[in-house]
Amino acid sequence: MLDSGRCLRSQAAPNLKLRCVVFFTKGMTMKFGLILAAVAAVSFAAPVLADGKALYLEKTCVACHGKDAKKPLTPEYPRLAGQNAKYAERQMLDIKSGARANGNAAAMKGVMHLVSEAEIKELAKYLSEIK
Numbered sequence: 001m002l003d004s005g006r007c008l009r010s011q012a013a014p015n016l017k018l019r020c021v022v023f024f025t026k027g028m029t030m031k032f033g034l035i036l037a038a039v040a041a042v043s044f045a046a047p048v049l050a051d052g053k054a055l056y057l058e059k060t061c062v063a064c065h066g067k068d069a070k071k072p073l074t075p076e077y078p079r080l081a082g083q084n085a086k087y088a089e090r091q092m093l094d095i096k097s098g099a100r101a102n103g104n105a106a107a108m109k110g111v112m113h114l115v116s117e118a119e120i121k122e123l124a125k126y127l128s129e130i131k
């Protein structure tokens with residue numbers, strides 16, 4: 001438990017996080033290990049962006065734009081696969097901000113609070129790369 005105490009305190013110092021993982025692998029109690037794993041997952045995962053495809057599925061895009069962005073829910077919704085990344089990014093930012101409020105844009109605006117600007121960039125890149 002001496003090690004665990006030290007480890008907990010070191011959470012405050014980001015450069016010491018690795019030491020906690022080392023303590024974990026050296027055989028702590030399971031319960032503490034799980035808490036630690038969760039803390040480590042959060043602190044390590046936060047700066048890393050999820051990839052575009054995961055975001056596309058997770059942020060509900062798939063519901064309206066369809067599998068692989070190829071089969072939209074209705075013929076009035078756009079097919080996004082292969083769209084220019086820059087253009088798609090701009091449209092998403094505009095729909096999110098309300099600058100684009102034409103056609104059925106309101107349908108999509110409702111979910112745009114789920115994505116950050118950085119995530120929008122990832123999504124646009126993913127869409128542009130679908131063959």
Ligand code: HEC
Pocket residue numbers: 056059060061062063064065076077078080083088089091092102103104105106107108111115123
């Ligand atoms: C509730 C349905 C819905 C959801 C969910 C949705 N969209 Fe849309 N999206 C639309 C509609 C409808 C349009 C077209 C709006 C219009 O008619 O002007 C659109 C437009 C777009 C456009 C612009 C297309 C173009 O050619 O101008 C992009 C890019 C896009 N969506 C990406 C996404 C992404 C990425 C997500 C997930 C974060 C998402 N959408 C979630 C309905 C939706």
